[in-house]
């Protein structure tokens with residue numbers, strides 16, 4: 001898979017000490033994006049999933065894996081494999097995407113479904129400069145949501161990660 005960079009000791013991309021993988025390639029072109037160098041899908045560096053697994057195997061203090069970008073859903077199959085390896089080691093998995101959760105479901109793509117199935121918290125939606133605010137906690141603009149994916153999948157509606165009880169919208173989960 002192609003990546004832009006990694007951080008082995010992040011404390012800003014989710015709770016606790018995390019390995020963050022910035023995937024390469026993003027189609028969203030959000031004005032004000034902080035990582036424009038990640039947009040070109042042909043840019044960055046080619047690495048194997050196994051090489052990335054080593055990042056959290058080397059440090060037993062790491063509590064989670066965060067997939068950021070770029071947009072991890074451009075390489076969803078590879079990211080799902082990496083997330084699966086993280087889960088097998090007891091880590092939590094957070095995934096950032098410029099797509100909205102409902103878009104990911106509506107696409108009915110097997111690779112997107114595989115990554116959602118291995119994601120604990122999805123930070124969704126594009127970065128919107130007009131809704132930018134400091135101190136939001138793990139997100140850059142107010143429109144983005146921290147979605148508890150396992151609870152949302154079970155409930156068939158969006159459940160936010162912070163208190164696990166707010167339903168933002170209702171939707172039907174498409175058959176896959």
Ligand code: SF4
Pocket residue numbers: 026027028029030033034035036038069070071097098126127
């Ligand atoms: S989704 Fe993220 S990486 Fe992609 S353009 Fe928007 S802010 Fe930048």
